[in-house]
Amino acid sequence: MTRTxxxxxxxxxxxxxxxxxxxxxxxxxxxxxxxxAAIPADAGRVALGGGWLLPGFIxxxxxxxxxxxxxxxxxxxxxxxxxxxxxxxxxxxxLPTLISDDLSVVEAAIDAVDAAIQxxxxxxxxxxxEGPFLNQAKRGIHDATKFRTIDDSVIAxxxxxGPGVRLVTLAPELAPPGAIRALVAGGVIVAAGHSMADxxxxxxxxxxxxxxxxHLFNAxxxxxSREPGMVxxxxxxxxxxxxxIVDGHHVHPAALKIAIAARGIDGAMLVTDAMPPVGGTRxxxxxxxxxxxxxxxxxxxxxxxxxxxxxxxxxxxxxxxDLLGHTLAEASAMASANPxxxxxxxxxxxxxxxxxxxxxxxxxxxxxxxxxxxxxxVSVVGE
Numbered sequence: 538m539t540r541t542x543x544x545x546x547x548x549x550x551x552x553x554x555x556x557x558x559x560x561x562x563x564x565x566x567x568x569x570x571x572x573x574a575a576i577p578a579d580a581g582r583v584a585l586g587g588g589w590l591l592p593g594f595i596x597x598x599x600x601x602x603x604x605x606x607x608x609x610x611x612x613x614x615x616x617x618x619x620x621x622x623x624x625x626x627x628x629x630x631x632l633p634t635l636i637s638d639d640l641s642v643v644e645a646a647i648d649a650v651d652a653a654i655q656x657x658x659x660x661x662x663x664x665x666x667e668g669p670f671l672n673q674a675k676r677g678i679h680d681a682t683k684f685r686t687i688d689d690s691v692i693a694x695x696x697x698x699g700p701g702v703r704l705v706t707l708a709p710e711l712a713p714p715g716a717i718r719a720l721v722a723g724g725v726i727v728a729a730g731h732s733m734a735d736x737x738x739x740x741x742x743x744x745x746x747x748x749x750x751x752h753l754f755n756a757x758x759x760x761x762s763r764e765p766g767m768v769x770x771x772x773x774x775x776x777x778x779x780x781x782i783v784d785g786h787h788v789h790p791a792a793l794k795i796a797i798a799a800r801g802i803d804g805a806m807l808v809t810d811a812m813p814p815v816g817g818t819r820x821x822x823x824x825x826x827x828x829x830x831x832x833x834x835x836x837x838x839x840x841x842x843x844x845x846x847x848x849x850x851x852x853x854x855x856x857x858x859d860l861l862g863h864t865l866a867e868a869s870a871m872a873s874a875n876p877x878x879x880x881x882x883x884x885x886x887x888x889x890x891x892x893x894x895x896x897x898x899x900x901x902x903x904x905x906x907x908x909x910x911x912x913x914x915v916s917v918v919g920e
Contacts, residue, residue, distance in 0.1 A: 539564055541913075542576045546585035546899055549592070549869050550889040560590060562895045565912040569891050583915075585899050585907075589865060592873035592888050593629025593896035593909060594850035597704060597880065598665055598751065598780060598808040600634045601845075604817035606824065607633045611646035616653045620660040622816025623809075625918050626849035627898035627906040630662045630877075630886060632704055634810075636824070637668030637679040644694060651699045659911045662880065663702025666695065667751065670707040671731035675756040678844040679731065680825040687716045696723025702880050706751040708732035709742035721746030726880065728780075731756045732767060739770035743777070749879055750779040752810055753796060754788045755843075772799045778879040780808035781871075783856040784848045786835045790860040802867055806876045807853040812836050812845035851898075851906050851920060858904075865904070 541562045548555040548570060559576050561568040576582070601607055603622030605615050616633050623631055635646045643666055650664040669683045670691075676684070685691075687707065695705055696719070704726045709717065710733060717727050729742060730751030735758055739747070750757070750771045758766035771779045779800070781793055787810075797805050809815065812829065813822045820831035829836050829844040836844045850872055857868035877887025886894045895913035900906055906919040 540568065540577065540580040542580040542582050543590060543897075544573055544576070544582055544584055546588050546590040548590045548889060549866050552866050552870070554589070554866065560889065560897075562913050565895055567889060567891055567893050567895050570889070588899055588901040588907070590889070591627070591869045591898050591900065593886070593898050593911065594627045594807075594854070594872040595630040595662070595876040595880070595887060596623065596628050596809050596811070596850050597632045597806060597876050598634050598667070598810045599623060599628075599631045600636055600811060601813040602811055602815040602817065604813045604819050604822070606813050606822060607646065608636055608638055608642065608824070611635065611642060611649045613649055613653045613656060613658065616649055616661060617658050620658060623811065623850070624660060624909055624911070624916055625816055625906065626851040626920060627854075627900070627909060628850045629660050629896040629898065629909055629911045631660055632663050632665040632702065633661065634665040634667050637671060637683040639683060640685075640691070640694065647694070647697070647699065650701060654700045659914065661701065662882065663704065665704040665706070667706040668731065670705070670711065672708040672711055672733045674733050675708070675731045677731060677756045678824060678827070678829070678838055678842050683825075687712055692716065692719050692723065695720060695725055702726065702882070704728060704880070706730040708734060709747060710734040710738045712742075715745070717742055717745035717747060721748075729757070729767060733758060734767050736765040736767070736770050739767045743770070743774060747777065749777050752782050752787065752808065753779040754792060755782065768796075772796050775801075775804070778804050778806050778875060780806045782810050782846055782848065783807060783853050783860060784834070784846050785856065785860060787843060787846065794861055797861070802863075802870060803875060803878075805871050806879060807850060807857060807868070807872045809848040809850055809853060810845045811848060814847045815849055851900070851904075855904050
């Protein structure tokens with residue numbers, strides 16, 4: 538086992554910054570945090586030259602990257618390209634996310650993610666199936682012709698055993714009674730989104746095992762004085778998590794501040810909802826026959842509908858600090874520990890602590906990514 542000491546950067550751990558300390562790695566795992574004066578003599582040293590050492594970012598909603606759309610390339614190589622594109626921006630764990638499509642494509646995507654994990658593609662934690670079990674009234678950029686209801690065959694497909702996390706976004710008001718409970722019993726994490734569910738319907742979904750919310754505020758019923766809506770149910774609940782797209786376009790920063798203040802930071806996850814332009818060279822792509830263009834920092838269809846984002850997790854962390862006023866430690870928790878907890882992976886990754894995987898990101902004084910580690914394997918391709 539090779540022991541390595543990462544030195545010269547402040548270490549963000551347990552909600553604070555540790556200065557004058559080194560992080561000891563034993564191969565793929567974190568061994569200890571020690572004062573720099575106590576680094577073992579036999580450990581190799583890597584000088585980081587300032588900045589901060591953070592837990593690697595975990596993104597639960599990655600539609601594409603590196604000019605690849607997961608729907609168009611539900612293959613191991615497609616997944617490899619997407620993961621590599623996002624790793625440049627500090628993301629060491631992703632759920633490749635399939636936008637509403639035919640069940641044959643859903644099956645191919647599940648097969649590809651399983652194969653990618655079994656083949657050791659770095660950073661792949663599982664799959665996010667976002668639809669096609671959604672409400673047409675909140676379809677966003679999704680192709681409503683692909684929408685369908687959940688039946689026994691769908692439940693059998695989504696609960697098929699596999700090596701990674703299985704996350705499904707659905708509209709709970711359209712799910713048959715017992716469907717969410719069956720998915721949860723089969724090991725699936727269920728999130729609500731693209732939905733017209735009211736407060737009562739959302740609370741009923743909690744009773745069946747609903748665990749989270751996909752891009753809070755976007756494509757769901759809003760908080761009102763007499764009808765709290767899905768947003769109200771999400772903010773009120775203390776056991777679930779919600780994803781936030783902090784790009785300054787999807788949701789006003791004040792609304793994000795209010796949601797976090799009401800729920801608490803531990804319920805919020807930074808997500809990108811990223812599309813192919815992230816880490817790519819092209820500013821336009823086609824989604825289900827619809828041309829999507831990158832303009833003024835947003836991705837939109839011909840009618841102006843937002844179509845995912847060009848956000849990176851590194852930028853989301855900076856935005857959580859600059860737009861929402863959070864500390865680096867707080868932004869780091871929303872990018873790492875909270876999604877790890879949501880995915881039930883907190884005993885494996887998501888923080889800097891002895892015994893966890895050496896999934897790490899180093900950012901410089903400008904908070905830009907310089908390198909990452911996944912299971913102790915370093916990449917120096919950063920922003």
